[in-house]
Amino acid sequence: MTVEISTPLGKIDVSEEVIARIAGGAAMEVFGLVGMASRKALKDGIAEMLGRDNLSKGVVVHNVNGEVSLDMHIIVSYGTKISEVAGNVQRRVRYTLDQMVGTDVTAINIFVQGVRTDRET
Numbered sequence: 001m002t003v004e005i006s007t008p009l010g011k012i013d014v015s016e017e018v019i020a021r022i023a024g025g026a027a028m029e030v031f032g033l034v035g036m037a038s039r040k041a042l043k044d045g046i047a048e049m050l051g052r053d054n055l056s057k058g059v060v061v062h063n064v065n066g067e068v069s070l071d072m073h074i075i076v077s078y079g080t081k082i083s084e085v086a087g088n089v090q091r092r093v094r095y096t097l098d099q100m101v102g103t104d105v106t107a108i109n110i111f112v113q114g115v116r117t118d119r120e121t
Contacts, residue, residue, distance in 0.1 A: 003063050005102055014101055016063060020056035023070055023108075026096035030088045032080035037073040037113035069107040078117045086110040 002013040036058030
């Protein structure tokens with residue numbers, strides 16, 4: 001499925017995968033975010049962290065009647081304020097999608113799947 005954007009010059013269709021990849025990349029720029037989490041169910045209470053190549057896998061794009069909303073599954077760094085990290089992710093993703101795609105996102109829902117105590121593991 002695609003997100004349709006109408007301009008004076010014509011119509012632009014942007015795939016949901018592209019929007020998810022842009023959102024995942026923008027989120028990774030936020031301080032305190034360690035990575036994106038898999039949308040799969042937690043295995044034994046442990047969230048599976050995704051690599052740089054799979055950032056879009058932690059993002060679900062909903063396109064209903066031309067309104068775009070996102071569900072983002074993230075893992076935050078220990079010692080950071082979770083509400084601040086989540087708010088910064090929402091602002092960063094909204095701004096980046098507006099600048100790159102030109103679409104207004106109605107909602108960005110953040111699901112914190114875990115807290116990472118170190119970056120080495």
